[in-house]
Amino acid sequence: MESHAIILTKAAFDHGNLNIRTCGPNFFPEGIFGGSTQDKLGEQITIKADGLPNLIKTDIPTDATTGRPRWLFRERAWVKTFVRVHRLAKGDLVIIRKVGNRAYSIAPSEPQSLDVSLNQQIHSPFRYAGGKFYARKLILEHIPEHSYYIEPFAGGASIFFAKREAQKNWLNDIDKDLMNCFIIIRDYPECLIDRLKNEVATKERHGWYKNVYKPVTKLDHAVKWFYINRTSYSGIMFMKNCYWGYHDKYSMRPENWPQQILKCSHKLKNVKLTTLDFEKVIDKAEDNSFLFVDPPYFNADQDKFYKHSFKKSDHFRLCKVLEKNSKRLKFLLTYDNIPEVREMYKWATDLHEKEWNYTLNRTDDQRKNAPSRKGSRYKGQELFIVNYNSAKQPNLF
């Protein structure tokens, strides 16, 4: 039986409005559309809402001026009871199913069926240049207990997705397209999935999204970002250096994108997402927050990877703002292991030298003189700089 997901917006909680536009015009019988008021009802359908005793009878009203469907059920007093009974929140999904001739059922979607809990390690929805996916185990070992988790340079946020979710979470990145895609994944996952559902990963589609497609809405921008990111070499999104890089063996296939989007949406549900400059985030962070700080490398040609260049003066600015807030915040900062960085952070509590393995055609290496042979094994060598006593933690995350 045909079914569709409906995302609960604020209007569902305030007025009982369920946005049923995504169900499409053919999901409901033709005569369902009535006038703008109760005087002219359309042919009603019945809805069995999970957990409610009575069947609901309703049609869909049209707009008094344009005569177009308003894409919500006329009868909607029941929605407020339904969301209360199931303890639903804004952004949750409910599933509407056609179960017979003019008969429908509605029930909350079950996050358990996605096999994800907030404590589960999942992967970022994105591939990301400079991402810390391959270093996640080493990083998690040094994260102290905390209740507010913040990433001022989120990128693909691979550490956020790998760790247990804190009570409060804040992801920030100056790249507006990246953060728009995170916001769409958090708030409108079904709309993104719907738009990507017939996609195939081909060089032609990649070229079309990159050079021809002109996004208008925020959803359009997210579709473009997601498609290009999943099919580009190393997930590089700086258009001048963004090339086709999908490989059936290594890349996530389009049929698995929906599941990944839903898992990430679930984990992002109560996460604050912003596009500020890092300095504001660090200055505004609540006392005792823990910050995972992963800026662009000091000694790398950053202009190749990110839309916003990060200058030497920005590195010094970062050092200054971290030192200024060091007494009230905890941070773990990752950097390239070079004398200039060691010198800048000699005031920090601890510096750890770390190495990890990765394979080039699965990830990227943004440093100068990095080996360029595809597929070769390579060691990442970095510094973890912390302002707290960071002996390995008892596997809290």
Ligand SMILES: C[S@@+](CC[C@H](N)C(=O)[O-])C[C@H]1O[C@@H](n2cnc3c(N)ncnc32)[C@H](O)[C@@H]1O
């Ligand atoms: C090394 S990446 C972060 C990677 C991320 N930790 C991950 O695992 O995917 C650095 C990020 O800093 C962002 N960035 C650059 N300048 C910034 C600024 N002034 N404020 C905030 N973010 C900035 C870039 O857009 C980029 O996404």
